[in-house]
Amino acid sequence: MTKHFSRPTAAPAAAALTLALALALTACSSSGDSSGGRTPDGGAAAAPSHIHGLGLRGDSLYVATHQGIYTPDADGSPMPVGDRRDDFMGFTVTADGDFLASGHPAPGSGGPADLGLVASTDSGRTWREKSLAGKVDFHALDTARDSTVYGYDSANGLLRASADGITWDDRTALRALDIAVSPADPGTVLASTESGVARSTDGGRTFAPGAGRVLAYLSWGAHDALFGVDPDGVLFRGTGGGADWTRVSTAPGGAPQALTVVDARRLFVATGDGVYESRDGGRTFERRMAVKAAGGDH
Structure with a gap:
């Protein structure tokens, strides 16, 4: 029988999220190795070892990693996109298909230690600076239906918001790992915290x-498609705007690293050994892209 939960009872999940939050508040900028991946012309490329974000443009899957953006080839092997091997900590695809990202430049590439907000209009092949270069490393990004960009500034423990991705408002201080914006109401924002899901109805000014x-990652792909995954990889579906959660299944591959939801049936979860897709609301999964096993640092 399916059970419905409205209160956290699992101390291990909270402890795991506390550890993940501690790791997320430290810089994540070490380089990967040079084995495993391949470039579009068949040359060697750094294999992605940790995933930070997932997104779709059309029907193509894009994976933001510790070593740049990748997309799976026909065999599910990671193909690097573009030349930048930056550590894209935060990543989202807007309704218009633009990529927004944040994080740290690749070792030896120069520039400030924090990327601020960068954008791509060609599926990650080229990028341009939008704002906050050298000032902010967003570990979570999401956009609302009115194009408001929300970013979680992990170094300062602060939610920020911008109407254009250039001028930013500081909203509220909180300790979170991920955020999700309601597709129906641009002012409703959820945040995963070590005490459970925090909710704002005023654009993140208060929570x-x-x-x-207690969930690690959240994604709200449609009005009826709110999902979260806990630190052990157990997938839940949210109702009541995140007030209640129904257990669906356990994602393959161990601890989660990212989650993105397309609609009530289709979603993607990144875990320790790859990116998995479900087309039946999270009941079953198929691996879309393999990755090298890595530690749990976000």
Whole structure:
């Protein structure tokens, strides 16, 4: 029988999220090795070892990693996109198909230690600076239906928001790992915290205390498609705007690294050994891209 949960009861999940939050508040900028991946012309490329974000443009999957953006080839092997091997900590694809990202430049590439917000209009082949270069490393990014960009500034423990990706407002201080914006209401924002899911209804200016299921990553792909995954990889579907969570299944591959939801049936979860896709609301999964096993640092 399916059970519904409205209060966190699993201390191990909270402890795991606390550890993940601690790791997320430290810089993540070490380089990967040079084995495993391949470039479009068949040459060697750094194999992605940790995933930070997932997104679709059309029907193509894009994976933001510790070593740049990748997309799976026909065999599910990671193909690097473009020449930048930056550590894209935060990543999202807008409704218009633009890529927004943040993080740290690749070792030896020069420039400030924090990318601020960068954007791509050609599926990650080229990038341009938009704002906050050298000032902010967003570990989570999401956009609302009115094009508002929300970014979680992990170094300062602060949610920021921007109407154009250039001028930013500081919203509220909180300790979070991920954020998700309601597709129906641009002012409703959820954040995964070590005490449960925190909810804001005023554009992130204030949040109710975290409560309910302790989750690591959240994604709200459509009005009826709110999902979260806990630190052990257990997938839940949210109702009541995140007030209640129903267990669906356990994602393959171990601890989660990213989650993105397309609609009530289609979603993607990144875990320790790859990116998995479900087309039945998270009940079953098929691996779309393999990655090298890595540690749990976000």
